[in-house]
Amino acid sequence: MACYDLVIKNAKIVDGTGSPWFWGDIGTKDGKIAFVGKAPEGVCAGEVIDAKGQVLAPGFIDIHTHSDFLLLRDPVIVSKIKQGVTTQMIGQCGISPAPIKPDKVELLDRYTGFVKAGAEPKYNWQSFGEFLDVLDGLKLGINVGTFVGHGTIRLNVMGFDNRKPTEEELAEMRQLANDAMAEGAFGMTSGLIYPPGVYSEPEELVEVAKGLTEYNGLYLSHMRNESHAVVESVKETINVAEKAGIPGQVVHHKACGKKNFGLVKETLKVLEEARERGVDMTVDQYPYTVSSTTLRSILPPWVHEGGIDKVIERLQAPATRARIIDEINNTDDWENFIQHCDGPKGVMVVYTPKTPEYEGKNLVEIGKMMGKDPLEAAFDVIIANRGSDNACYFMLDEEDVKYVMKHPLVMVGSDSIPAAPGAKCHPRTNGTFPRVLGKYVREEGTLRLEEAIWKMTGFPATRLKMQGKGLIRVGMDADLVVFDPDTVIDGADFKDPFKDPVGINYVVINGEVVLDNGKYTGKTVGKVIRRT
Numbered sequence: 001m002a003c004y005d006l007v008i009k010n011a012k013i014v015d016g017t018g019s020p021w022f023w024g025d026i027g028t029k030d031g032k033i034a035f036v037g038k039a040p041e042g043v044c045a046g047e048v049i050d051a052k053g054q055v056l057a058p059g060f061i062d063i064h065t066h067s068d069f070l071l072l073r074d075p076v077i078v079s080k081i082k083q084g085v086t087t088q089m090i091g092q093c094g095i096s097p098a099p100i101k102p103d104k105v106e107l108l109d110r111y112t113g114f115v116k117a118g119a120e121p122k123y124n125w126q127s128f129g130e131f132l133d134v135l136d137g138l139k140l141g142i143n144v145g146t147f148v149g150h151g152t153i154r155l156n157v158m159g160f161d162n163r164k165p166t167e168e169e170l171a172e173m174r175q176l177a178n179d180a181m182a183e184g185a186f187g188m189t190s191g192l193i194y195p196p197g198v199y200s201e202p203e204e205l206v207e208v209a210k211g212l213t214e215y216n217g218l219y220l221s222h223m224r225n226e227s228h229a230v231v232e233s234v235k236e237t238i239n240v241a242e243k244a245g246i247p248g249q250v251v252h253h254k255a256c257g258k259k260n261f262g263l264v265k266e267t268l269k270v271l272e273e274a275r276e277r278g279v280d281m282t283v284d285q286y287p288y289t290v291s292s293t294t295l296r297s298i299l300p301p302w303v304h305e306g307g308i309d310k311v312i313e314r315l316q317a318p319a320t321r322a323r324i325i326d327e328i329n330n331t332d333d334w335e336n337f338i339q340h341c342d343g344p345k346g347v348m349v350v351y352t353p354k355t356p357e358y359e360g361k362n363l364v365e366i367g368k369m370m371g372k373d374p375l376e377a378a379f380d381v382i383i384a385n386r387g388s389d390n391a392c393y394f395m396l397d398e399e400d401v402k403y404v405m406k407h408p409l410v411m412v413g414s415d416s417i418p419a420a421p422g423a424k425c426h427p428r429t430n431g432t433f434p435r436v437l438g439k440y441v442r443e444e445g446t447l448r449l450e451e452a453i454w455k456m457t458g459f460p461a462t463r464l465k466m467q468g469k470g471l472i473r474v475g476m477d478a479d480l481v482v483f484d485p486d487t488v489i490d491g492a493d494f495k496d497p498f499k500d501p502v503g504i505n506y507v508v509i510n511g512e513v514v515l516d517n518g519k520y521t522g523k524t525v526g527k528v529i530r531r532t
């Protein structure tokens, strides 16, 4: 009789394909699933977990995280394990720590400030492959796969220049994208609201994305606009994928601002039409009505030109400062977050390391603390923090969240931006997956259980062509989660974004039990996954 390393019995198995659950047991051997079915009485096993009728599913794949730098400081990330996440994808929204030329390190350090999570990177890598080697050397808690950021690539070639690339620069950027793919990236991401990504025209993105074509890499975009022009932005994303002949994905999809609620119906229709003519497009989403990005995203686009030093210069010049306030209050032909949030009260500062006293407070409260107009106060906070400023924006619609979530082209991704020690963050970082299972499956019936699990496992694994993950099948990697469908729920909220979820009881990664009865076992068995 076969002997297994681990047997999980009496489970309601949800296999990651979307198929209905079934009762069963599984056995693992050497980090792989070796048996699925009914285990005989007295089966030989190194360890047995009795699931007692709870759900057994493939470990969750978080396709959208900003854990890049956090990994250097905290390679375990227990908060991901506690959500049932066994694999995460980094390098999102145009921002990746590699490649990096030595003379561009300082620029990259500034560019990535708001996802730095308190890490102090040594930048002891240059190429994308060298960065993956650095990750290989860490004691990782969960598996990690990577994307290369278009913003990082552009910064290497053109700094923060606001202009079109020359033919030579374009060729170099395309080559850097191609090199990253060859060295193990799963695709390229863009962040078209952040400098330097914001300076790139659609033609540039197409030409750089052609560096992915040979490998059929995935192009993921934090789009140029997620409010009044969100439909045009989706069309731009489709255009890049179509012209480069690669699959594309719209990330953290939403429509910001009351005036734009409901536009997601149109965007998803446009995406369906693209698929009908053969363009392979998909979407990811986090389950909240609050978004999170830099605090300086409240400023009009022109203020960002030239990078953070120029932003600070402009905010310090009285006449320019007055013009910025006037534009925020009186114009809406740009992504005006203050207006989308119905005023400064809807903007909550979550990470400003030089002014920690304002973290967790909204701009009206900060204005009161400083004895200033809320916008003036926000500008002072931006100046003081020199590029490390993160905020939450209360500007999305619950009905939109559900509409997007239910759509068959949409998978779950947390868009987690981790907090620095002592700072706060958006609760999605620590609550996304249990929240979908508790709030949107059990409490509200937005998704069927099997559908939700598929959006967290089989769907992203298929999307990434990540062989061996995302399904419960003999031969697949033994990345597994056992949770109680009657109690599972997120704990994190805006008051306490670090509160643990409830109901996630066992997590297995590469065959090893890393969460045992809700407790982290101290094992570090995560692996760096390279595209093959």
Ligand SMILES: [Zn+2]
Pocket: 092, 093, 191, 222, 252
């Ligand atoms: Zn983003």
